[in-house]
Amino acid sequence: MPGAVEESNRRLLRARDAMDRRFAEPLDVPTLARIAHVSEAHFIRTFRAAFGETPHRYLQRRRVERAMFLLRCTERSVTEICMDVGFSSLGTFSRVFRDVVGEPPSAHRRRGPLPPVPTCFAMAWARPATDRAVPEKRPERLRP
Known part of the structure; x- marks a missing residue:
């Protein structure tokens, strides 16, 4: 019988797998916490740990990774790609893309098509670093 830690990890993986599969859908913490069968606060805390x-x-980051691929391998517009990967605002997409990748989407596209190597190698090579700062959404403070 699996222990509590294994069960917790399994639940987190279930939520992360849902994000990997449905990254273009509007996913929020309450939905993901329900998938993991935990409270929202516990989900955020344990996911980060x-x-x-x-x-x-x-x-x-998953949305930006997919956008990186589409920018270099298709002729679709930046706006179309922005919407296809799950962003609802071109401005937010451009800001997050620049924060994660280090350059704007248009500059990334100018790099040209991905090299003719297996996709798994190209994606691993082009994957954005996880240590780059991506600003978290902060709840709006109530004004008196």
């Missing part, structure tokens, strides 16, 4: 980043940051 297990994977080294918050669920929000992980989801943004």
